[in-house]
Amino acid sequence: MTFIGKSVKRVEDQRFLTGKGRYTDDIVLPGMTYAYILRSPYAHAKILSINTSKAEAMDGVVKIFTGKDIAAAGINGVPCGWQVNFKNGDTMKEPPHPLLVADKARYAGDGVAMIIAESKEAARDAADMVDVEYEELDAVTNAADAVADGKPLVHDDAPNNMCFDWELGNPIDEVNAAMSAADHITSLEFTNQRVIPNAMEPRAAIGQYEDHSGKYTLHTTSQNPHLTRLLMCAFVLGVPEHKVRVVAPDVGGGFGSKIFHYAEEALVIWASKQLNRPVKWTSDRSEAFLTDAHGRDHISKAEMGFDKDGNILALRVKTHANLGAYLSTFAPCVPTWLHGTLLQGLYTTPKINVDVTGVFTHTTPVDAYRGAGRPEATYLLERLLDKAALEMKRDPAELRLQNFIPAFDGVKEEGYMTQVALQYDSGNYHGVLERALEMVGYEDFRKEQAAARDEGRLLGIGFSTYIEACGIAPSAVVGALGARAGLYESAQVRVQPTGKVSVYSGSHSHGQGHETTFAQVVADKLGIPLEDVEIVHGDSEAVAFGMGTYGSRSLAVGGSAIVRSIEKVLEKGAQIAAHKLEANPEDLEYAGGKWTVKGTDKSVAFGDVALTAYVPHDYPQGLEPGMDFSSFYDPANFTYPFGAHIAIVEVDKDTGKVSLKRFIAVDDVGNVINPMIVDGQIHGGLAQGIGQALFEGAIYDEYGQLTNGSYMDYTMPRADDLPSFEVDRQVTPCPHNPLGVKGAGEAGCIGSTPAVVNAVMDALAPFGIKDLEMPMTPERVWRTMNS
Amino acid sequence: MAKVELIVNGQSVEKEVEDRTLLAQFLRDTLQLTGTHVGCDTSSCGACTILVDGKAVKSCTILAVQADGSHIKTIEGMATNGALHPLQEGFKEEHGLQCGFCTPGMIMTAADLLSHNNDPSEQEIREALEGNFCRCTGYHNIVRSIQHAAKKIRSGEAAVSA
Amino acid sequence: MIPTGFTYHRASSLKEALDLLNTHDDAKLLAGGHSLIPALKLRLNQPAHLIDISRLDDLKGIKEEGGTLVIGAGVTHGEIAHSDLVKEKVAMLAEAADLIGDVQVRNVGTIGGSLAHADPAADWPALMLAAEAEITVLGPNGSRSISAEDFFTGFYETALGEDEVLTSIRIPIPPAGTSTSYQKFMQPASRFAIVGCAAMITRTNGTCDRVRVAFTGVADKAYRAKGIEDALTGKAYDTGNIEAAVSSAAEGVDVMSDHFASEEYRSHLARVYARKALSAAS
């Protein structure tokens, strides 16, 4: 029986389909109290006083904590997990990020007080009775503006609101020289706008303390419960890690926003001890808009130089990255090591220099959002390529094909060394674009477009090809780049005495279907039925350690850790089997769930060996009983999925409204364990990327207010905004992990945005329009057509 | 406080709740039917959709007392004797769910659709889902799931009428 | 997500609803609740009493009464969208109802609630104006009828008294030869109207005898575009005349502006949607 490569239906579905999913907010504990967090309505304000006495006297109110209480308890702020240095070697500015602010609010949504009551209703009612006196101050929201002299400062010790400035690639002089030698330079100034992740399940956290044992339990909506535990114990609360259990039960989507350790997690844990009662906090959607870490928000200037034949000579990029008011867990890494390093794209560009300034503003913290840095890099490159094609009167697909890195498998041919610190593992970039062109029927489309133009209809086609660095990440490499953690993964494979298998994975599924995909791998490698495998994840008490799920890393890193443990199981099993079969382990082969003496029909089944391991009466001498192995897999390199996306749009001349007609995606994510699940990941990513191109974007006003922080104003893509997607795959295995997989979680979101934008630009080409900001809302499109 | 009597998934329930209790909260907190989810505070996302007297309703936008006397169906009441409803089956077969958070609402809205149109076109399905957000699936497989269920329902009816 | 506390009353008759409204200060009627409850949840509105009128039979039903289409205030958007009578007599009403919110909203929200709420971006007000509806309200001193023209008085403001209940909407059934259309450009997030245009044209032999055009979403309240009506009345129904007429779509009103549509763009959309509605009403 083989499972790898089959669209096995998901085993987790049964509970979700019958209403038995168990999300954090579904959990009710005896004696539970409810917290409501009162937040600053101002983006920048001094807190002059807080009076809680009226609220405290209300029925059902248990306790109110303010920033002063937190400070008095000596609690540290939320830490940052990644360090980026200034060009001159100074470490980045890392101002404290208090759980509740005592003296100053730095974004609209900054926590000011925590009201704990017997019911949600009582907590909410009491919040209205807390009197906070603020003195509103001027705010800055735009990263490029915020670095100017004389602007309001978010943190007094970060002059010009600079967190860091950073550079990567070839020395700027070399890039400038290459650029001056260019026959054509295409340049682009643009904003990659801030988007809001909007996982459908709002964040929630329940803190529970047991006074008899001194143990804490945190239930939280997290993509990585162990990391949360580590950060919270070691850096925020200073509580012993072995006394803290963190459980991330069913989690309703994350897309990055649930990677980070948030203040509310530490608050409910701390408060549960103060009260000796469980404390639950559940975010409202309005609160989620203000407090879930946002994504993107780059302002960039990019130039690409070409020779007269259209070969790329150089790329120069200057980016201001908005980090928000405080550093969220991975914030400094996103615009630098996840963005700058991807500016080689799929192209042979010989000279690249990227310069990034990380900037504090009076806005919600910004961190990784599906793709994280890589969508920004891809957008920049793919807009440049399409714009260059237009300017040089070249076909955009052809111009790409001409500049692609030639195919290499990473085994016979070496990995490709980029100008920006990475070595690509394996790739066949021409393959995906050629396949996509075939699927779209490129020549026919151009004819249809010409005919439509004659009728006054505006059809457009847009291309995007991308590469991403996934399978995050080799610890030594990321350590050298500033990560304050290794990014390996752990897996424990416990063979039960009856031959059933429990796998404890440090990856976490919040929609990705690990319980199925991982089980397919295990069942296949062990040759046992799928039902005999159980995947356990999301509980620090059950799983030894884990770095969690993000950066399309689960299968490439977490899956590889499982494979390593299975190898250990099989190695030990072979010794036991050899003993039973009275043969040498080297003379055995394992297939179909049994060890067979090569060339004979003498065999012993997996289950028998398992039982023997636990009932070791007749057993190899010196071998330990039991069959339970852990592995920590630290990848040799990132993985590099890539692909080609094509969008076809129609623009309504009268209104400027863009309709997405077709979307073609050909992705190469390496080997595929479950095609159904991979397609699903691609679809979801596409919708989010399309969302950024056409609909989504945070809008801050001059006072630092998020003016579209609700579904009445922030446009979420809906079913009738999108077409059915046409997806296909190419397979170029990853040469450096045992499954040959590269990761599929972010691909759709990375490739799709520029494809849609380029399609709109193509549709608008008759108007001579070359640039347009996202989201491409009807008014924006209409204005350019009529300007 | 108000008394609320309802038939929920075929069973009668009678509870005292605060007048301001929303039906979504009543189902989740009072009856512990946590399959009904709450994803927003503007009545937009549809995660809380249930059937009230057979019609899809956002349970976050109706008071529990308002629904007094109604027949309520939630995701927990969709399977009969352990057999999945065609919609539940469709979502499983066509991978119509990832994180599962939007799924109960999606299924209940789709149940309303299929109750009066058992052969909806893709466009009709997409329009019917206008009030249900999914951030995971891009809706592609949700559409397939509902088509799958519709087909199953049609063939079931054909078998019955034949 | 949690409203402030209030006392809920279910009225068992219209009279009881009126009595409750008069005995309690700070009371609000509750129909479908699909404008009111969202406001309560965000605590934008904090009444002490809610009077539920959603089950009153007197407010239900769609019927024809001697040349008038009578729609009860408690009729849901969904019921109107699916009503064969409405489709036959004043098709644009069904067309518009189907564009309100989503299925769930249409299953619960009522036309009466929408009119009383008078959201400047709601759909019904434009239709009421174009159809020259009479809005019947009942107060302590009995019933009165308010023309749609007089009903909408401003931004979320109507001629409805605080002690009155909107009971029905009376729409004169247009003569033969009348065609209608409602065209809506949606705000992409909320899907309320950025521009909604209702058009009703009665023609004899290709000449427009009577033209009614009204907009919602454009200004702080719905309005009739008399400029368009006058420009087209007596003229041949053709593209040129329509094009000329719609130029005044947003004239004489204070056009709203927000981040989805500036004043200029909204005015432009008003013209485009007037053209669409007039052309579709063929």
Ligand SMILES: Cc1cc2nc3c(=O)[nH]c(=O)nc-3n(C[C@H](O)[C@H](O)[C@H](O)COP(=O)(O)OP(=O)(O)OC[C@H]3O[C@@H](n4cnc5c(N)ncnc54)[C@H](O)[C@@H]3O)c2cc1C
């Ligand atoms: C997600 C969503 C999307 C929506 N999209 C649209 C849209 O696209 N277009 C649109 O037009 N609307 C839209 N709406 C609003 C919807 O149409 C509401 O149903 C309607 O506005 C109010 O009707 P209701 O019966 O729900 O009234 P309620 O919310 O119960 O009441 C609204 C107000 O009217 C008063 N009231 C109600 N009935 C009466 C009466 N008979 N007499 C006197 N006063 C009364 C109430 O006291 C209250 O002040 C949307 C709503 C939601 C939640």
Ligand code: FES
């Ligand atoms: S929770 Fe009811 S619509 Fe979002």
Ligand code: FES
């Ligand atoms: S499956 Fe996650 S929101 Fe739909």
